[in-house]
Amino acid sequence: MSSGRYRPAVMSDPYTALLRDSIADGPTAKPPVSEREMAQAAEQQLQALEQLVLQQRWAHQHMINILKEAENKHKKVCNIIC
Numbered sequence: 001m002s003s004g005r006y007r008p009a010v011m012s013d014p015y016t017a018l019l020r021d022s023i024a025d026g027p028t029a030k031p032p033v034s035e036r037e038m039a040q041a042a043e044q045q046l047q048a049l050e051q052l053v054l055q056q057r058w059a060h061q062h063m064i065n066i067l068k069e070a071e072n073k074h075k076k077v078c079n080i081i082c
Helices: 014-024 035-081
Strands: none
Touching: 014 035
């Protein structure tokens, strides 16, 4: 799910620099070897975030459906009692 809202990784981008720093600062992390590896890491993170967004959208829709069913059951109970 790649939409046009995301820019490709640019090595002068401050977010890419933060990613490089976070990878290099890890306790057992080796320093990045090339910009290509950094671009791959950024792409993997983007894909993981996109997957997370899809999961959250599914969970949101699932909760909406559950709440609608509960509301309908509540209305039925109220109609029987009243």
